[in-house]
Amino acid sequence: MNRKQEPTRPIPAGPRQTRPGAFGGRPLAPGAVAALAALVLTGCSGGSSSDSSSPANGSPTAPTAGATQPGGANQLQSDYQRVIKDVLPSVVQITTASGLGSGIVYDDKGDIVTNAHVVGTATTFTVTLAGSTKPLDATLVAGYPESDLAVIRLGSPPDGLKPATFGDSTEVDLGQITLAMGSPLGLSSSVTQGIVSATGRTVSEPGTPGSPGAVIGNMVQTSAAINPGNSGGALVNLNGEVIGINTLAATEPDSSGAAAPGIGFAIPASTVTSIADQLIKDGKVTNSGRAALGITARTYFDQNFRPAGAVVVAVAPDGPAASAGLQVGDVITRIGDTPVDSLNSLTTALASLAPGSGVAVTYSRDGRSSTADVTLGTLETP
Numbered sequence: 001m002n003r004k005q006e007p008t009r010p011i012p013a014g015p016r017q018t019r020p021g022a023f024g025g026r027p028l029a030p031g032a033v034a035a036l037a038a039l040v041l042t043g044c045s046g047g048s049s050s051d052s053s054s055p056a057n058g059s060p061t062a063p064t065a066g067a068t069q070p071g072g073a074n075q076l077q078s079d080y081q082r083v084i085k086d087v088l089p090s091v092v093q094i095t096t097a098s099g100l101g102s103g104i105v106y107d108d109k110g111d112i113v114t115n116a117h118v119v120g121t122a123t124t125f126t127v128t129l130a131g132s133t134k135p136l137d138a139t140l141v142a143g144y145p146e147s148d149l150a151v152i153r154l155g156s157p158p159d160g161l162k163p164a165t166f167g168d169s170t171e172v173d174l175g176q177i178t179l180a181m182g183s184p185l186g187l188s189s190s191v192t193q194g195i196v197s198a199t200g201r202t203v204s205e206p207g208t209p210g211s212p213g214a215v216i217g218n219m220v221q222t223s224a225a226i227n228p229g230n231s232g233g234a235l236v237n238l239n240g241e242v243i244g245i246n247t248l249a250a251t252e253p254d255s256s257g258a259a260a261p262g263i264g265f266a267i268p269a270s271t272v273t274s275i276a277d278q279l280i281k282d283g284k285v286t287n288s289g290r291a292a293l294g295i296t297a298r299t300y301f302d303q304n305f306r307p308a309g310a311v312v313v314a315v316a317p318d319g320p321a322a323s324a325g326l327q328v329g330d331v332i333t334r335i336g337d338t339p340v341d342s343l344n345s346l347t348t349a350l351a352s353l354a355p356g357s358g359v360a361v362t363y364s365r366d367g368r369s370s371t372a373d374v375t376l377g378t379l380e381t382p
């Protein structure tokens with residue numbers, strides 16, 4: 001089976017910045033779906049799975065009498081089955097002319113939130129609900145590539161459409177069990193499991209048509225497997241709440257481009273709901289929620305033509321940088337404790353910070369290094 005896969009990028013060294021590749025963060029080419037399904041079906045035979053049902057109030061069922069597994073294992077399995085049964089109907093498959101990804105039912109009006117890179121440059125889509133083979137037509141509401149998010153809308157939402165419940169991002173913590181739901185490799189309604197491996201990651205994505213490559217802060221890192229087609233799907237906790245949108249996985253830090261097992265990333269629920277609400281209400285993002293200095297900058301090169309900072313080329317009047325005394329021509333070399341050697345590293349450093357927070361900005365002016373205390377503003381949107 002041959003499947004076209006877009007190139008990936010390695011992860012550079014460094015504790016704060018992670019640069020995953022495209023392996024888990026790109027749509028799957030539609031032609032690969034049938035071939036993969038045939039391969040999988042050929043290798044499977046017989047068998048069925050049992051589903052432990054839950055009471056109407058959503059509480060986990062008690063372990064089956066006479067079961068040979070320990071009580072804790074039975075309870076955990078029951079929790080998995082309960083959450084999957086509850087949340088999976090809210091996860092859909094999205095198909096465009098150039099690829100395939102996943103999405104999450106956002107409301108009962110037919111709005112579906114997904115990644116901007118799943119949408120790409122398309123404006124019309126085919127959506128398949130969980131447990132269904134009937135294709136539904138959808139159109140683009142709006143996208144915000146800067147945060148790699150978009151909303152599409154079903155033309156004729158069916159009865160019984162089930163919106164997902166989004167959780168509180170501030171309660172996501174290390175070690176929490178997570179389930180990743182979506183259509184990896186075109187296998188709709190698939191589920192993988194893992195834990196929250198880290199929070200607060202700043203991730204730089206590779207660019208694609210319609211998505212220039214976002215730098216996203218505060219991402220959730222998970223060990224749950226994320227593969228092509230999972231993008232836009234749900235990362236869920238055992239309370240049945242979506243805590244993030246599966247976006248991409250890291251690649252091995254060499255030239256092979258192979259997936260790095262157990263390192264996936266999801267956009268946190270708080271970012272998803274903030275951006276989605278604005279896209280649905282206004283058709284655009286009016287409050288990015290992203291920190292900004294209020295400057296325009298470019299990469300600065302030293303006498304040896306090596307990147308050595310971000311030089312300020314414009315300063316917004318009365319903006320954070322102007323209020324702190326920064327000027328055109330200043331070369332920013334550090335944000336807090338994070339070194340800055342390019343425009344990209346400046347953007348990445350700011351992505352990990354919040355509007356309204358204070359930060360020390362180290363810069364060079366006329367060959368002398370100085371530091372200014374800046375209260376960050378909010379990145380303005382077009």
